[in-house]
Structure formats: structure tokens, C-alpha cells
Amino acid sequence: MLIFSVFKTLTDQRVTVELKNDLSITGTLKSVDQFLNIRLDGIKVLDEQRYPHMMAVKNCFIRGSVVRYVQLPAEHVDTQLLEDATRREAANQTKR
Amino acid sequence: MDATAAPGIQEPFDLIRLSLSERVFVKLRGDRELTGVLHAYDGHMNLILSDVEETILIVDGGEGGKTNGTVNLAKRKMAMLFVRGDGVILVRTSYDLLDAIDLCRRQKIVQKCAKLC
Amino acid sequence: MDESTPPPPEAGSPPPPPPAVPAAILGSPTDFLKGVVGKRVVVRLTSGVDYRGVLSCLDGYMNIALEQTEEHVNGRVTNQYGDAFIRGNNVLYISAAESI
Numbered sequence: 001m002l003i004f005s006v007f008k009t010l011t012d013q014r015v016t017v018e019l020k021n022d023l024s025i026t027g028t029l030k031s032v033d034q035f036l037n038i039r040l041d042g043i044k045v046l047d048e049q050r051y052p053h054m055m056a057v058k059n060c061f062i063r064g065s066v067v068r069y070v071q072l073p074a075e076h077v078d079t080q081l082l083e084d085a086t087r088r089e090a091a092n093q094t095k096r
Numbered sequence: 097m098d099a100t101a102a103p104g105i106q107e108p109f110d111l112i113r114l115s116l117s118e119r120v121f122v123k124l125r126g127d128r129e130l131t132g133v134l135h136a137y138d139g140h141m142n143l144i145l146s147d148v149e150e151t152i153l154i155v156d157g158g159e160g161g162k163t164n165g166t167v168n169l170a171k172r173k174m175a176m177l178f179v180r181g182d183g184v185i186l187v188r189t190s191y192d193l194l195d196a197i198d199l200c201r202r203q204k205i206v207q208k209c210a211k212l213c
Numbered sequence: 214m215d216e217s218t219p220p221p222p223e224a225g226s227p228p229p230p231p232p233a234v235p236a237a238i239l240g241s242p243t244d245f246l247k248g249v250v251g252k253r254v255v256v257r258l259t260s261g262v263d264y265r266g267v268l269s270c271l272d273g274y275m276n277i278a279l280e281q282t283e284e285h286v287n288g289r290v291t292n293q294y295g296d297a298f299i300r301g302n303n304v305l306y307i308s309a310a311e312s313i
Contacts, residue, residue: 187298
């Protein structure tokens with residue numbers, strides 16, 4: 001749930017999603033759900049030569065399970081807040 | 097619970113929790129390795145790291161035989177990265193400080209043993 | 214149709230006699246895992262890589278915390294770690310490397 005919240009705070013920011021098949025897509029994060037499925041708008045594929053069929057695609061829905069990495073805008077991530085939230089969630093996990 | 101050498105660790109995730117805001121080493125599927133400062137994780141081992149350096153091991157040639165393949169390293173840096181947990185194999189904590197101490201101690205023990213022999 | 218037919222043998226046969234095992238190593242997998250905490254172990258991953266070290270603790274997913282970890286690939290030490298966390302889904306087996 002924690003990571004889901006992080007992504008929610010990053011909606012309308014530009015992110016780069018790298019998929020497990022090595023395709024990297026940069027776009028504006030429009031929405032995210034609890035499975036970390038991602039919707040991107042205004043997308044641009046990193047290696048267009050290799051994936052010419054993606055040239056005309058302007059937006060996409062990415063299934064969470066195929067994501068390897070998401071590069072986030074560092075200036076929009078409060079790392080102290082993240083660490084505190086992570087500790088809090090870890091404490092809740094052990095209580096259950 | 098057994099009292100082991102490391103105090104305050106009852107479950108594996110405690111090890112990760114104690115590494116928040118520390119540099120960690122992450123081994124991933126697909127011959128990838130990362131180092132970065134850990135800021136968040138969850139029960140799936142999804143991670144958020146900053147100041148990340150990724151190393152990809154690319155083995156050329158030597159198909160079938162493990163002997164004569166050249167290993168190339170591709171490196172790149174990323175400022176802030178989310179890593180999906182299902183790709184994680186191993187997280188090595190206390191990466192830059194404690195390991196060095198540990199290694200140092202071990203080398204001293206080896207030297208002592210060598211003298212005794 | 215023939216109602217007097219006895220049930221098939223696999224359903225009706227008595228359970229096989231318990232194997233002759235010394236009492237010391239009888240016990241459930243859970244007992245084994247409890248027994249190896251704090252001991253030297255070998256953790257083999259599905260990739261074939263071995264991690265040798267002292268098992269600090271583990272959880273129900275077989276996530277593992279190891280101390281004094283050595284990574285072995287093809288019988289050779291390839292890395293030495295202080296503490297290592299191994300994600301459980303990669304674990305093939307945990308083997309005790311000293312008597313428990």
C-alpha cells in the first residue's frame with residue numbers, strides 16, 4: 001500500500017517505466033492502482049528504432065507485473081517522509 | 097527466539113528496515129545488480145532507491161560452454177528508482193562500512209591461523 | 214453395478230509402515246527450520262548459486278537473513294557479504310552445514 005501511495009503522489013509527473021522486455025517508456029503518470037498497474041500519457045519510447053511500431057502510440061496502460069523499474073523525478077520524492085512511512089508500515093506488519 | 101550475533105533481528109525484513117537511508121547492494125534477475133540508498137520497501141520487496149548505479153552483466157559468445165565467454169559490464173546511473181520486488185534475488189545490507197570491517201576482521205583471523213600452523 | 218466389489222486398493226490399503234529413522238532427525242520441516250536458526254547453513258537458489266552463512270532468521274515465505282555470507286558459484290567463492298537478505302521465491306533448499 002505504501003508504494004501505491006508514493007505513486008499516487010507522483011501523478012502528473014514525468015516518469016520512465018522500464019519493462020522486463022527492456023522496453024523503456026517515458027510519459028506522464030496519469031493513474032496507478034493497487035497492483036501498480038500504470039497509465040501513461042504523452043509517451044515516448046526510448047529506443048524508437050528498435051520499436052518502430054510504438055511511434056504512433058500516445059498513451060498506454062502497463063500491467064504492473066511486467067514492470068522492472070520506474071525512474072522517478074527525485075525532486076518530487078521526499079525521502080525522509082518515505083523512510084518514516086516505511087518504518088510505520090513495517091511496525092504495523094509485525095503487529096498483525 | 098535464538099539469540100544470534102545480530103541483536104534486534106527477529107524476521108528477515110528487520111535486516112532491511114535497519115538499512116533505511118543506508119546504501120545497499122541489490123542482486124536482481126537477469127544478471128543485474130544495483131547499489132543505491134534505500135528509502136522505502138514493502139512486503140513484496142518493492143524498493144525505492146536513490147543515487148542508483150546499475151550494473152548489467154552481458155556475456156558474449158561462449159554459448160553452451162561457460163569457459164570462453166567474454167563478460168561485459170554495462171553501467172548507468174539513475175537519481176531515484178522504483179524496483180519491482182519480483183525481480184529481487186538478494187539484498188546485501190551494511191554494504192560499504194560493515195562489510196569492510198568484517199572482511200578486515202576475517203583477514204586478521206586467517207593471518208592468525210596461518211601463524212599457528 | 215457389482216456392489217460387493219471391494220474398493221480400489223490404493224484407497225483401502227493401509228498406510229505404509231513409517232520409515233526407520235533415528236528419533237533425533239524425526240520432525241516436521243518447521244522443526245528443522247527452527248533447529249537451524251543461528252547455525253551455519255547452505256542456501257541454494259533455483260539459479261544454482263549457493264549462499265553459505267549463519268542463518269539469522271527466516272519467515273513463512275522463506276525470506277532469509279544470513280550473516281557472514283559467502284556466495285558460491287560452481288564451487289568457487291565469488292563474493293563475501295556481511296549481512297544478506299534473500300527473497301524467498303528464489304530459494305531451492307536450505308541445508309544445515311553443521312550438526313543441529
